[in-house]
Amino acid sequence: xxxxxxxxxxxxxxxxxxxxxxxxxxxxxxxxxxxxxxxxxxxxxxxxxxxxxxxxxxxxxxxxxxxxxxxxxxxxxxxxxxxxxxxxxxxxxxxxxxxxxxxxxxxxxxxxxxxxxxxxxxxxxxxxxxxxxxxxxxxxxxxxxxxxxxxxxxxxxxxxxxxxxxxxxxxxxxxxxxxxxxxxxxxxxxxxxxxxxxxxxxxxxxxxxxxxxxxxxxxxxxxxxxxxxxxxxxxxxxxxxxxxxxxxxxxxxxxxxxxxxxxxxxxxxxxxxxxxxxxxxxxxxxxxxxxxxxxxxxxxxxxxxxxxxxxxxxxxxxxxxxxxxxxxxxxxxxxxxxxxxxxxxxxxxxxxxxxxxxxxxxxxxxxxxxxxxxxxxxxxxxxxxxxxxxxxxxxxxxxxxxxxxxxxxxxxxxxxxxxxxxxxxxxxxxxxxxxxxxxxxxxxxxxxxxxxxxxxxxxxxxxxxxxxxxxxxxxxxxxxxxxxxxxxxxxxxxxxxxxxxxxxxxxxxxxxxxxxxxxxxxxxxxxxxxxxxxxxxxxxxxxxxxxxxxxxxxxxxxxxxxxxxxxxxxxxxxxxxxxxxxxxxxxxxxxxxxxxxxxxxxxxxxxxxxxxxxxxxxxxxx
Numbered sequence: 001x002x003x004x005x006x007x008x009x010x011x012x013x014x015x016x017x018x019x020x021x022x023x024x025x026x027x028x029x030x031x032x033x034x035x036x037x038x039x040x041x042x043x044x045x046x047x048x049x050x051x052x053x054x055x056x057x058x059x060x061x062x063x064x065x066x067x068x069x070x071x072x073x074x075x076x077x078x079x080x081x082x083x084x085x086x087x088x089x090x091x092x093x094x095x096x097x098x099x100x101x102x103x104x105x106x107x108x109x110x111x112x113x114x115x116x117x118x119x120x121x122x123x124x125x126x127x128x129x130x131x132x133x134x135x136x137x138x139x140x141x142x143x144x145x146x147x148x149x150x151x152x153x154x155x156x157x158x159x160x161x162x163x164x165x166x167x168x169x170x171x172x173x174x175x176x177x178x179x180x181x182x183x184x185x186x187x188x189x190x191x192x193x194x195x196x197x198x199x200x201x202x203x204x205x206x207x208x209x210x211x212x213x214x215x216x217x218x219x220x221x222x223x224x225x226x227x228x229x230x231x232x233x234x235x236x237x238x239x240x241x242x243x244x245x246x247x248x249x250x251x252x253x254x255x256x257x258x259x260x261x262x263x264x265x266x267x268x269x270x271x272x273x274x275x276x277x278x279x280x281x282x283x284x285x286x287x288x289x290x291x292x293x294x295x296x297x298x299x300x301x302x303x304x305x306x307x308x309x310x311x312x313x314x315x316x317x318x319x320x321x322x323x324x325x326x327x328x329x330x331x332x333x334x335x336x337x338x339x340x341x342x343x344x345x346x347x348x349x350x351x352x353x354x355x356x357x358x359x360x361x362x363x364x365x366x367x368x369x370x371x372x373x374x375x376x377x378x379x380x381x382x383x384x385x386x387x388x389x390x391x392x393x394x395x396x397x398x399x400x401x402x403x404x405x406x407x408x409x410x411x412x413x414x415x416x417x418x419x420x421x422x423x424x425x426x427x428x429x430x431x432x433x434x435x436x437x438x439x440x441x442x443x444x445x446x447x448x449x450x451x452x453x454x455x456x457x458x459x460x461x462x463x464x465x466x467x468x469x470x471x472x473x474x475x476x477x478x479x480x481x482x483x484x485x486x487x488x489x490x491x492x493x494x495x496x497x498x499x500x501x502x503x504x505x506x507x508x509x510x511x512x513x514x515x516x517x518x519x520x521x522x523x524x525x526x527x528x529x530x531x532x533x534x535x536x537x538x539x540x541x542x543x544x545x546x547x548x549x550x551x552x553x554x555x556x557x558x559x560x561x562x563x564x565x566x567x568x569x570x571x572x573x574x575x576x577x578x579x580x581x582x583x584x585x586x587x588x589x590x591x592x593x594x595x596x597x598x599x600x601x602x603x604x605x606x607x608x609x610x611x612x613x614x615x616x617x618x619x620x621x622x
Contacts, residue, residue: 071110073137077119078104080142081213089121089143110137123147123215125190148211149187150218152180152199160184161221164201168211170194202263205249226262228283228291230254230273238275238295242519246270246282248485272487276519276565277602280489300375300520300568300603302330307341309611310334311359319611320372326618329375332442332605333365335433336380338387346432348425352391362436370437377491378438382426382475384445389413395422397449398458408452417448417468417508418461423475427482434488441483442522444493446476447507454506465504472508473517480517491520493570499523499556500534515560520568522605525552525592528576528584542581545572545588549595557599564600571596573606573613589617 077089077100085104090097094115098106111131117139120126124143131139148168152161161184168175170192180186197217199207205224209217230241237258244251250265262268271291274280278295285291303322309315310333322328335341340349341359349355369376389396389405390413397414399406405413415422430441448468449457461467476492483490494509504510515521527548530541541548549569557564571592575583582588589606596604606613 071137073108073110073131073139075106075108075117075119075139075141076100076104077106077121077141077143079124080144081215083142086121086124086143089119089124089141091141092118092120119143123189144193145213145215146191147187147189147215148191148195148197148217149185150216151184152186152204152218153184153220155220155222158220161201161204164199164204167198167200168192168195169198170196200264205264205266205268207266223289224250224263224265224268226265226268226271226285226289226291228260228271228293230258230260230275230293230295232278232295232297235294238278241273241275241278241293241295242484244272244274244484244487246272246487248487251484274489274519276568298602299597300330300377300605301327302332302375302377302603302605303328303613304332304334304379304605304607304611306334306609306611307337307359310341310365315611320369320374322613322615322618323372323374324621326615326621328618329373330377330603330605331369331374332377332379333369333438335378335438336429338381338385340429344429344432346425346428348421349388349429352388355387355391362433362438366437375439376437377440377442378430378433379442379444379493380426380429380433381445382443383415383417383422383447384412384449385415385422386412388422389415395419398460399456400458401456406449406452406457408449410451414449416459417475418459418471420474420478423478426475427478430479430488430490431482431486434483434486438488440489440491440519441479442491442493443476443479446472446492447495447509448472450505450507465506468506468508469504469510469513472504473513476514476517489519490517491522491568492518493522493524496523496525496530496552496569497534499552499559502559511556511560515563515566518566520602521556521563521566522568522570523552523556524570524607525549525596526570526572526576526607527592528572528578528581540581542576545584546591546595549592550599553596553599553601565602567596567599567601568603568605569596569601570605570607573608573617574610584614586614586617589614593617 075091077086078084079086087100087102087104089100089104091100091106093108098108100106114130116128117131118126118128119141121143123145125146127141127143152164153159154161161180162182164180166178166186168188168191175192175195176188178186191211195211197209197211199219203223203225204221207219207221211217230238232238239254239256239258241254242251243260243262245265245268247267249268250262252260252262254260269285271283271285272280273283273293275295277297279298281293281295283291283293303319305316305319309319319331339355339357342362343358344350344356366376393405395415396405397416407413433441480490492514495505497505498509499511525548527545528542530548532540535541535548535551537544537547553567556567572584573589593604
């Protein structure tokens with residue numbers, strides 16, 4: 001509050017003019033005419049007295065009024081924005097309460113000593129100060145208006161917008177919220193300084209306006225709704241297609257008839273439309289805000305590149321050669337496993353020592369792979385994160401016996417999947433990978449640990465199936481939201497046993513929870529990793545590659561009907577190094593591929609930890 005204090009002096013009136021009694025006798029004045037002769041000493045003194053008496057009387061009157069008059073305190077209350085006087089404002093001086101007149105003024109006797117004063121007016125922010133002094137003064141009290149009202153209307157029709165969510169925010173965050181009434185009107189009291197009005201509506205998106213010195217703010221809003229249909233090349237509707245604003249401001253899915261309605265977007269000029277088994281399409285939003293999208297089929301057939309392949313040009317070139325000459329059209333690239341293989345700018349990981357160990361430059365790598373028409377998947381390990389666990393023990397699973405980090409059978413520490421800071425950090429990494437140009441981000445080890453003495457593990461929460469599932473689902477949703485908003489595809493690597501048993505197997509994964517959140521589910525169907533009796537075959541599943549894949553995918557479809565096109569399994573292209581297990585070569589690899597394709601999956605991925613594959617198992621490029 002700014003104030004101005006100045007001395008206020010009372011205006012004294014001059015004393016009445018000396019009156020001369022002009023009553024006459026015979027019309028003659030009693031004042032004698034001036035004699036034309038020198039004054040005597042007595043005559044001169046009398047004349048001086050006649051002159052001084054009025055002066056003395058005037059001076060006496062002035063001195064009397066100056067001594068008798070009391071200094072006055074004046075307060076004028078004004079609107080801080082318009083400087084207009086505020087009538088009816090309340091001015092409280094100590095225990096005395098005054099109300100301003102039409103000019104916004106109150107007057108009171110001067111104060112002998114400083115005292116507290118409070119000034120308040122309807123629709124304005126009250127102020128309190130310390131004023132006073134023995135000589136009175138004039139004080140101006142500018143009050144900041146703190147109300148905001150207005151109406152939201154449709155820019156095209158002028159109709160009121162009902163039920164739009166409103167928020168007042170400032171640098172400290174949300175201040176107040178509300179919704180528009182039936183006539184589109186709203187009002188906020190106690191509006192903070194430097195506030196911004198945020199409007200959010202399904203049909204009109206998100207609009208933010210600074211309030212500034214406004215007390216009235218009405219907005220005509222343009223509809224941001226986009227409607228349309230999604231179909232395949234033959235015109236058959238595609239259900240559950242994902243429609244995303246290219247700027248990430250809104251997303252939705254198509255219904256059983258392929259129709260969609262995208263709401264809540266902001267400045268939506270282009271859509272990304274995708275569905276499992278199809279190429280992602282881009283569609284411009286025209287003036288009528290309707291889109292009819294036709295998607296082309298796509299089956300992903302990928303090999304895997306680990307850090308050793310990525311850091312050795314000849315080995316990477318060999319995978320590219322395989323893709324150029326066979327049916328392979330995609331590559332899974334390791335980006336995070338213990339360490340991160342490129343120079344990430346995500347603060348959580350960047351700030352931890354030893355986590356970032358660049359092996360490749362993303363743009364250079366992606367330019368090369370995309371030049372060969374390869375679909376590039378970024379594989380990132382999520383919760384088996386030993387270096388993060390060592391650097392941030394507060395985020396690690398604890399050993400209740402030692403109080404230190406719990407470790408699995410290989411001596412590796414795990415981060416705690418219950419911690420939401422980890423959810424956000426990995427989601428940020430996934431979004432960054434998408435913005436760098438990766439076509440898809442794949443979460444691996446998105447689970448609680450399965451190997452080791454879990455009896456001594458302390459997760460800081462009740463380790464129930466419900467809690468485990470909620471944590472993994474929360475982490476997956478955070479990743480899906482961030483990656484989809486950035487315009488990418490999202491997939492999950494999951495244990496196949498969850499498809500056979502239907503529960504979380506102690507690790508937090510279920511198809512029921514996670515399939516709806518991902519674009520693709522990659523069950524790791526490695527026959528050598530099954531146990532005898534897991535599938536109905538006469539022997540160990542390792543000896544029945546085709547049957548193992550078929551049975552697992554059928555169980556997944558039974559558990560989650562209508563989602564077979566989301567299935568894109570990892571298949572085994574390696575020999576399990578245990579005595580008694582039969583070797584895997586081109587025939588076993590091809591048997592798995594044929595079995596997966598027969599079930600209607602949207603593709604498959606070949607796993608070999610060394611990045612070496614049986615090319616003879618693959619069909620030549622067409």
